[in-house]
Amino acid sequence: MSRLFPSIRHIYSVSSRVVWRGSPYISPLLQPLPTGLTCVFAAGKKELIDLPVLNEDELEEQFVRGSGPGGQATNKTSNCVVLKHIPTGIVVKCHQTRSVEINRKRARDIMREKLDVAYKGELSEVLVKKKESMLRKQEKKKKAHENLERKRLFKEAQVADSKPGNDTV
Amino acid sequence: MWTRSVSAGYRCSGCRSVGPKGIWSSHAVRACTAPALPAGRITALQAMDLWRRHFEERGVKEPDHSSHYIVAHLLGAKTIESLEQGKLTEFLSREKTEQMWKLCTRRLSRMPVQYVIEEWDFRDLTLKMRPPVFIPRPETEELVEFVLTDLEMRCGTGVGADTQHTSLEVGCGSGAISLSLLKSLPQLRAIALDQSQDAVDLTRENASRLGLQDRLQIHHIDVMKDAGIVLSLCSPVSALVSNPPYLFSEDMASLEPEIFRFEDHSALDGGEDGLKVINQILTLAPRILSDLGRVYLEVDPRHPPLIQRWVEANVEELHYVETRHDITGRPRFCILQKREVKQGPKLDLD
Numbered sequence: 001m002s003r004l005f006p007s008i009r010h011i012y013s014v015s016s017r018v019v020w021r022g023s024p025y026i027s028p029l030l031q032p033l034p035t036g037l038t039c040v041f042a043a044g045k046k047e048l049i050d051l052p053v054l055n056e057d058e059l060e061e062q063f064v065r066g067s068g069p070g071g072q073a074t075n076k077t078s079n080c081v082v083l084k085h086i087p088t089g090i091v092v093k094c095h096q097t098r099s100v101e102i103n104r105k106r107a108r109d110i111m112r113e114k115l116d117v118a119y120k121g122e123l124s125e126v127l128v129k130k131k132e133s134m135l136r137k138q139e140k141k142k143k144a145h146e147n148l149e150r151k152r153l154f155k156e157a158q159v160a161d162s163k164p165g166n167d168t169v
Numbered sequence: 170m171w172t173r174s175v176s177a178g179y180r181c182s183g184c185r186s187v188g189p190k191g192i193w194s195s196h197a198v199r200a201c202t203a204p205a206l207p208a209g210r211i212t213a214l215q216a217m218d219l220w221r222r223h224f225e226e227r228g229v230k231e232p233d234h235s236s237h238y239i240v241a242h243l244l245g246a247k248t249i250e251s252l253e254q255g256k257l258t259e260f261l262s263r264e265k266t267e268q269m270w271k272l273c274t275r276r277l278s279r280m281p282v283q284y285v286i287e288e289w290d291f292r293d294l295t296l297k298m299r300p301p302v303f304i305p306r307p308e309t310e311e312l313v314e315f316v317l318t319d320l321e322m323r324c325g326t327g328v329g330a331d332t333q334h335t336s337l338e339v340g341c342g343s344g345a346i347s348l349s350l351l352k353s354l355p356q357l358r359a360i361a362l363d364q365s366q367d368a369v370d371l372t373r374e375n376a377s378r379l380g381l382q383d384r385l386q387i388h389h390i391d392v393m394k395d396a397g398i399v400l401s402l403c404s405p406v407s408a409l410v411s412n413p414p415y416l417f418s419e420d421m422a423s424l425e426p427e428i429f430r431f432e433d434h435s436a437l438d439g440g441e442d443g444l445k446v447i448n449q450i451l452t453l454a455p456r457i458l459s460d461l462g463r464v465y466l467e468v469d470p471r472h473p474p475l476i477q478r479w480v481e482a483n484v485e486e487l488h489y490v491e492t493r494h495d496i497t498g499r500p501r502f503c504i505l506q507k508r509e510v511k512q513g514p515k516l517d518l519d
Contacts, residue, residue, distance in 0.1 A: 063496045070497050071308055071469065072416055072437050075427050077234045077282050079307055096250055098238075098290035100307040100496060101314070 051112040083107040242286040279426035291345040303436035305345035339411040344372030364391035405459035412467040413446040455486035458507040
């Protein structure tokens with residue numbers, strides 16, 4: 001678990017202010033769906049998966065905004081969120097958007113998926129869905145390839161039929 | 170692949186003649202010289218790397234974030250991560266290359282990225298940005314969360330969704346707080362004030378772009394000078410919100426150039442103890458708020474205990490509810506509530 005920390009600190013410069021904050025307040029607006037359900041996008045389709053619910057007491061959040069007083073006295077654009085799940089040591093980093101609040105929410109969504117994989121291993125719904133999606137893609141490719149082959153053979157047959165000397169009576 | 174000539178570099182127009190310490194140093198002069206436009210074609214990734222290195226060399230803070238956000242904006246996205254695969258390795262058109270150089274040169278003068286690309290996000294909103302109107306800070310996103318949680322509770326109970334709730338914001342800047350509240354609460358009406366005409370104009374513009382102008386009143390008012398007008402504006406409001414200027418005057422001089430040179434000082438300077446505008450807001454609050462209405466303030470980390478003491482001594486009608494911390498763990502938000510006016514017979518005790 002602790003071996004993850006040296007690598008995290010390595011990412012950020014020495015002047016950064018690193019604060020681990022436990023049990024942050026999360027507005028109801030940005031909470032993931034209740035009762036363990038969440039939406040995972042698989043192959044372009046929304047599918048409800050039963051992911052583990054996060055316990056905020058088990059999480060620690062890190063915000064790297066540089067050293068200094070923060071607030072009005074700082075105007076930095078870095079808004080990366082690093083979320084650590086203490087019991088498992090799993091760490092999620094998110095800087096997908098330009099909003100810290102949204103990055104915090106997304107970090108939690110990603111954490112839930114990672115915890116699902118960690119807890120359930122191969123049986124993890126996330127992995128199962130991924131596998132299914134991959135298989136579906138492979139099937140599609142195979143079918144498309146077969147179709148092309150069939151068309152090609154058909155065309156060749158047509159060309160052969162239209163050649164002189166092939167007329168059948 | 171491209172020629173680099175110092176003599177061919179051009180000066181950025183954004184450079185002011187006075188640095189934070191009032192000295193036009195030779196370093197500052199050198200800092201404004203941009204690399205020459207490449208002779209041949211370059212990819213977005215190459216342009217990004219080139220400028221990141223240049224920002225580093227010139228001491229521009231956040232060199233990688235700066236080049237990332239500018240390139241993403243150039244290519245029509247908000248972040249590099251959200252760009253289509255392969256877009257970064259495509260060659261930039263001549264026009265895009267020149268635009269890249271123009272934007273990055275502005276950043277060389279320490280203009281904040283948000284002013285360079287003329288926009289920024291606040292929660293789920295994208296807002297137009299324009300100097301010298303104050304750029305919303307990430308901490309303030311949390312202030313909005315507190316207000317929303319309380320208002321949602323109030324909107325959903327008692328008299329139900331028909332109860333008209335109004336919020337009043339002092340010092341609206343770009344409109345971030347009020348517009349966020351309006352976006353998340355379709356039933357809310359909001360009033361926004363600012364002593365800066367630039368801020369009033371920008372808030373109006375952002376409101377229109379987001380289609381929220383019908384539920385927002387914006388007034389050009391200085392709460393320090395025109396308190397009477399503020400009180401005559403509105404019937405009691407449920408929430409009084411503000412991210413007022415709260416820096417200590419003596420701290421202004423040590424601000425980063427991004428802030429000192431480009432943002433409105435009157436949006437930052439809260440006087441000797443940083444409490445000038447805060448105290449005025451708290452004094453007016455009981456006459457602006459409905460019973461049990463709340464004040465939500467963003468403040469300097471040193472302020473909460475000072476504010477609590479001051480309110481107890483000077484504003485009897487306000488009850489100090491709590492101090493909340495921001496995402497970096499600093500005490501940042503003060504929540505106060507107007508005491509309920511108790512009805513009933515007065516006891517005459519001798």
